[in-house]
Amino acid sequence: MLLREVEYAKPGSVAEALQLLAANEGARALAGGQTLVNVMKARAASPDMLVDLNGLEELRGVELAGDGTLTIGAMTTYTELMRSAEAKARPILGEVCATIADVQVRNRGTIGGNVCSNDPTNHLPPLMVAVGARMTIVGADGEREVPAEEFFLGVYLTAVGPGELLTRISVPAGKKDGFAAVTLGAEGTCICNAAATVNGSVRVALGCVDAVPVLVTADSAGGVADAVRAANLMPPSDVHASSAYRTHLAAVLATRAAEEATAR
Amino acid sequence: MDVTVTVNGETYEREVEPRKLLIHFLRDDLDLTGSHIGCDTGNCGACSVIVDGTLLKSCMLLAVQADGSSIETVEGLGEDGELTRLQRAFNEHHALQCGYCTPGMLMSATALLRENPSPSEDEIKKALQGNICRCTGYWNIVEAVKSVADA
Amino acid sequence: MADAGASSIMSETTLAPAPVEVQKGWGGQSVKRKEDKRLLQGEGVFVDDVKRHGMGYLHFVRSPYAHAHITRIDVSAAEAIDGVYGTLTGEEVAALTDPFFQISSAPGANIKDYSLAVGKVRYVGEPVVAVVAETRELARDASELVEVDYEPLDALVDARRAQDLGAPVLHDDAGGNLMWTGLYSWGDLESAFAEADRVVKIPELHFHRFNSTPLECDGALVEFNRGVGQWTIHTNNQFPGFAAIMMGPAMKVGLDKLRFVTQDIGGGFGNKITSHPQLVVCCLLARKLNRPVQWTEWRTDFHLSMSHGNERWFHDTEVAVKEDGTLLGFRTKALDDAGAWLRYEPLGGVIWAQVTPGMYRWRHIELEFTQVATNKAPVSPNRGYSRMQHLWFTERVMDIVAHELGLDPVEVRKRNYIRAEDMPYETPNGCVYDSGDYAAMLDLALELVGYDSMAGRRADAEARGKRLGVGIGSTLDSGTNNFGQSRLINPELQFSGNNEVATVKLDIFGEIVVTLGTTPQGQGHETTAAQVVADILGCSPDDVHVRAGHDSYWNSHAGFSGTYASQFAVTGLSAVKGATEMLAAEIKKLAGAVFGGVPEEALELADGGVRIKDNPDAFLPFMACGAIINANNAGLPEDLDVTLNCRYVYRPPFEVPDVEKKFGNLTLTYAAQIHVAVVEVDLETGSYEIVDYAAVDDCGKRINPQIVEGQVMGATAQALGAAVHETFEYDEDGNLLTPNFYDYHVPHALDMPPLATGAIESPSPFTPLGTKGMGEGGGAGIHAICAAIQDATGQVVTDSHNPFQRVWELMQR
């Protein structure tokens, strides 16, 4: 509770938002605020200005292209994605979103906010890496597209630089996906998670074992556990899990996610 | 900054600091103390309110973000002091003890029943997942909500 | 934990009550709660809802260090800000107040505990400076400008290292970290070991640190009346009687200068007993700044600094057993981690002794209790206070013995349970278990989880790569303390017995008004008190107005007033019963006179009035009674001694315990709960689900069965949370790693397993209503989960906290 003083701006367009962010070094984009506002309550972070993106309809919505590519606006909420008919084209997206936090948070929290905060316990970063999502970032020098593998740079750090915004995420067509997690209580804080997609070979992205999702590939679900071991993970220890336990879970969950993906 | 909101049908206009959270605005500026604060990490749901038809936790929203919106809080449930079916069911099934989580719990259940008038037990639990209760263990709360679900 | 199955979430099973006189009428009915309407409409008044003109908001500057000298404090920058009303430092506190009275004998008695850190900080989150400002936000802003220089010291985090040579010492005044120690020895342990076929040895058991985390944190709004020198303390402290005797001497004022007012409290569970240091700070600032001071504790503040449950170790346990599983006695060393201060401690060093043998018949017991200070938050009572730790120990012993001897835990329990025919049963240390049938409770609990079908369910789980385990948790809920037990801790103390007060009056228009000395936090006192009154006055609970909350100006409180330690159903309701019976007698006396000398035995109370039994037309409604005494009393007989305003103090029958032998009756009643948990463990990850659960309760006569069941359910949920996820873990530097609900995971709706509850009623022969205090027996859930995990993994469980990683590690053995 009780945030530090902060300026507030509510731009009417992405262009205006970019100007505000560029003009104020201490400005930070406010999406759903379901992470940022809590960090501000702890005063562990205190931006000088919040640029509220909630007015930007152009950043909302889910579109399905002829080739099956999904385009998700960064400000689309979890709930909107779960209810989107188009998003059913890649069922795993809605399924995973439905296990994030709770109704209230899903009603306000956004897909873009989730990936941009890149808290190691979030479900979406590994999922985006597994499905081979591509992030579109816009800045003063125009748009660029970054593959999910290169998007996540560190805890709370992504390819979205100062003065830039994530505008949309595109997810290629596909159905054979899986997801597995061990959490603190049902749908609670994540201890370790894994997202898998099968497309010829198996791609598995592991969450909560490093600052960024760790991608491993194998020919089949059977080979995933070895691939994870070969990755020589050195996960952080915390109050919920030791490095050794996370390392063990990573192999188990990666296999389960891969098996689910293969079985679809 | 100026904020104008309609809460339970009544319009309020206030000058607030941008940093003020909606829950503090409701409780301290508007004296609507029915919505409570049970944590500082957005976990407990005691502050849950319905903003423009959407169930939210008012501790993760700035008051200025609610400008122009229509807000429903526990004080707005029921008409001229009467209890709603849901509120009566909470009493019938002993779904509250200390009553601190109850306003948020009621708002979550109300939002659920509007969208899904006949939820299953699992749907009810899923809908209440964002509201912590430390007294009841949830069993009687789930029973209460189930009892008003249309058959 | 598991979702409930599609099957009904609850099945209420009630055995025929024991053949004793069961009161007719409102008592025993699940009357709907009177307090619900205001709470359901958001009209409850909780402490943060109380506002006063010109009040200032208080924010504490807290220590970032677990252990450090304070070398400099500078509040000038904070006080310079516009809108900041003032500050308070430890130096000022030390000048204005005396250290809090210590319950402990030496060495704990020698520590100097003030309401703010003086010279040194001893845990992360300890209040160092208080800042008061015009708004909540500004108070916090200003607190960031308070400059405090620290000289860090090594932190002591592990109680087992507290008495090591060279260990960091928290309290130089105590000459070390030992706060209190005492040897308890009853029976003849050597003969027990001589008679034993086996001695089962358990090197170490650990009961972890957690608490009930009431959803509302602590708080206060304090007003100072300069003219009469009196503070009005609006607070959610749940034991004002205790707060007053701590605060009065420290502040050097009489207790009547401290008026405690409460309406609704957002949960307590014992955790709101020891907020007196913060209340003193509020009082000092209200006087210093001459304005109302408001303090609201936020969740992280609460986790960092308030009321952790006692962490306890049991070392070198030896159990004397026969081959057939008969237990003869045990010896153990209990090491209790009090945290940085003794705020209610070392009472935990004796409270456990209320349930010394658990539910079992062993007679030879030796327990060496040692309590030490560490650089962690101070502990204080938490639902099941100190008995939960000890009962977890006795239950672990049962299951570990069964494991060692290859016996069925059900059989071992039944072989050793105190039997119904043994009741009332005197324990080896002189406590008297009033009534109960533990074996019958266990049978019912097993029936509720379908124990007979377990073999098939185990096979089914195996087929799914899971391992099924069943565990039993038996627990006693000793209620209504004999405060004389405090003398076993410190013979100098002049406390003994217990008491509670109620007043019942008939007002001018016949309104029945009841005031209680208690501070309810959701236990439904307004409702159950009204039920008791209605039965005596022959009216409906709806006709009875029970004042909400607590106000020491109602003159309806006594030294031990409050809501804690499972006693309202005995002390509170007995006080209500006593006061109401006084009122009933006065009404009859008045009516007798009004009817012209009709003897009391010819009168009866019914239909909201008093009438002559064989002449129903001669009827005097309560309204008339109230009017006559209060406003129309001319012509009444001079000697008519009637006020229709009756105050009664209930005093349980207690003796002062024998301090030398540490022997005597420490509590009046013994409610019991037996839980059975069925878990399924994921062999690959160690994660597990509770797939079935039963809780059977016996708290004697139930005034309101629905409220009783609610208490059982709530306590069960808290126990399951503690067993699986909830823990206050510290790193080696004394940083709390679970300071909020993000990392301290309490159960949510999806975590709750299917629950079947059952009840039997063994009325207490020792209480006026046959009731027993209850509400704290839910610790059984922790015991049951530990036993179920031991059953599933085949590995001995030695910790009360079993997160998935620990279970996975067990399976790696």
Place this chain on the structure above:
Amino acid sequence: MNVSGERTFAAPRDTVWHVLNDPASMAKTMPGVESFDIHDDKRWTANVKIPLGLGGLKMKVDMEKVEEREPEFAKLAVKGNGVGAIMNMMTSFTLADAAGGATSMAWAAEVKILGPVGSMGQRVLQPIVNQQVQHVLTALDGQVQEAMGKTA
């Protein structure tokens, strides 16, 4: 938490030593340095803003060289004070000649973070610290090369 490692610089030992002991060039290696004051050759202070995606974390960082054996070993006590965070770090490095005129540096740091940021948990902090360390080492490399350039 403890972090340590080894790194080789393509430069002679005295060059590396010089860089490591020159507050000005050290300043260039630290993340988000906003200002820098040198009190004497053993103590200096920096105002930094550690970049976190959620908004930078402002800290006043005092550094003191508590031990020094030129040109092979030095130990620094680093104390960071920020609202919501206190960082205490004891770091040391040992230089040795490596093959081909290069210099190898064995370094170790014991980092303690207190306050609300600390309560965010090691799950978050450990990766952040590792990342900042990598940042410092890379920048250090740059400084060494720059120094080489100057001396060349």
